[in-house]
Amino acid sequence: MMTSIVWIRKDLRLHDNPGLYHAAEAGKVLPVYIFDEDEKIGAAQKWFLHHALESFQKRLDSAGGKLFIAKGNPEKILNHLIKEYEITSIHWNRQYEPSVFNRDREIGEALHDQGLDVNTYEGRLLLPPWDVKKKDGEPYKVFTPFYKALQKHEVPQALPSVKKVDPVSFKKKDSLSLDDLELLPEIDWTGGMEKRWTPSEEAAVRRFQAFMDKKLKVYKKERDFPAAEVSSALSPYFALGLLSARSVYHSIKKNAEAAGEPFIRQLVWRDFAYSLITHFPETETDPMNDQFKDFKWMNEKNQFAAWKKGKTGFPIVDAGMRELWSTGYMHNRVRMIVGSFLTKDLLIHWREGADWFDDTLVDADVANNVMGWQWVAGSGADASPFFRIFNPTTQSEKFDPDGDYIKKWVPELKTMPAKHIHDPSGAPDDVLEEAGIVIGEDYPEPVVDHKAARQRALDRYDDVKKS
Template identity: 35%
Template structure:
């Protein structure tokens, strides 16, 4: 039994069903809790008014209060985590640090540095699985290698799943070992860490465990319809839980257990999405080179266009394709984008505009509230056809037919592209097809009030098929010419 331990919270901002907190409380007589606003991460952010920083800060306020009510609280530091954690350990005289595993290359390097620093005077960093159901070598092929195709991975994942893997950690069984922070602890203001308030409240985002619990309760009532409704951005069909999962305000085990035990078609479809999350964690963990290049090295030979004006039009939601523009404006206005639309806009950037997927990945990284390196990289490489189990390069989303299929009345489009509010349904997906008198009647002149299309989709599709000729036969059935509506 240890005398003292420190729990290092990172992307796990809750006080229940928490692996590191449970093992620390079980292993030590006195347990302190800490969080570091890591300047190695914060200093790289492009905007001092970052919704994610405010989300974290408000979640920490709630977490500190919850831990204080149980006899503990949070010690919050601001600086490089690789320096602040060892310094705090020595200040408190702690024997071991308990934390939950992270799978990103930068986080793994940080943890290795902390572990080496602590080992210098006989202390240790203990890491635990918490944000995934399975990780490491738990789900491998029969040959002992990582899966690179999703469906076999999913089948193996489901075959391994038992109640053991989704049961909660009984944190409260040892809660008496929590120790109050010296001086009472507490969370600094945004200004004290160099940031500014955002519109988090105005966009209806309630941080922390309370916000997560409300969203989770709401989704449980809709889960059975998830499979039927998830692709329609104007419908309340998805879970809206991604940001809470990203920052660990609720437990992946409680979500996976609920979906697995529910067992209906909607729950099974949603469970598959949770398995995709584990899959991308696993891929990044085993292939840490992914952020730098294509999973399939041959695809690094693809020559992307240098088109800054087109990239800006895409970022700003003025491509002339209403569904693409509505999605990009939703991202800028709310810090979130519907999953179907993430695929549509990624395909549009890479296969209509011919721009490197890394530019899109970086833009999402700047703005997404739920930004997660593994899923963001995996999703972008999927759309660009450069990743593992990616969409074949000759399969190309048609932004007009995607719009007609998934936003048939243009409800979502009109919400985020209000200049098209009076465009009739028959033209809402391609407003440039209106005659001049029809444009006047709809109070939108194409090229003046709303852009004309920046590219012609059919011409762009042909260019894309030519662009990928350098990898013909590397990513599908030899390069069959096909469009994806």
């Protein structure tokens, strides 16, 4: 009988967890979670992670397992545990963030050379990022052909939930407690997130089932309207592995294939993001389109601060940024609007926006975040052209016509009529007076003139093209 370590990372679930499943089938199991302080994780996701780990511990306990918690260098900790508990094999589900994947590969090779049985699995995506390629073996840079190619592959069925774990006994004092990881903030600012999220595997499954039952049929029609709240809001659960992408994929294929196709595309976008960051790891920090290496970004700190605080004077932008700050989440359409505003109206580098999202999103995910920001900035794969500059006012009028989303997150504008709520600074004086709003006092003046900012951005882009 084998005695195995299961290295737990972003796979905090019992259902369709290949590493845990195969280790439990093989013999005794020591599930190990190592908090590596060198891995980048933002404050909002740390809160989510704390509660997700707490829930996972309870789920694992119910199956007979015990989670060993450590903090520090994974290689040193794993080597120590292997010797201490006479481990004969190790299992983990792969992560594809470039630095993490390379580190894990080195760890695996070293352990294999020591005679350990090393097993790695796909537990994060529909398919490993090297499976979907062109006929010539090159990776795709455009989503639609990637999507069509993936459809020709068979996505493996999800594995059953782990019901029983035969645990490796360890001394309780040898393991850290969850509180020892210090994931929760010293000052409590998490009230909005606590109202919005329940970080557990059970909650993830319930949320998916509710989405299937109530929202999937109108998802295609209404997903771009933030006030409609028909998005799945499953991304935080995917980000830390409380929900299996393969389980979701096959559930939709089985029960709602026609209605579910638009959502299936979103799952495949996620695979596409990981394919890109696997084959082009430099895009984590550098533009995929070399033209943008010479782009002259600005660094207006006051405007960046206004953007982060949701005080730009553009209501749809401010609503999105305040939703983010309160709940650790933002509707996808609004993410595109605030991203376009930062990179094109304010000409602030997409990397600054990506860093802010990394710190404030509970669904922070390196591959998705980089792809999204490079897409909206025009510098990435299959990107929106740089000259496609969202007008925040017309986007607001189109996707929040009654201003319901704005009123929820920018309550100082709740008395504004729908006709003027999208551009309060342009409203007639009598409308502002009746609403009891003084621009510059009750609500900020716009930090830029959109028309002039748009032209400035286009001029910068022309300079890059000429060079």
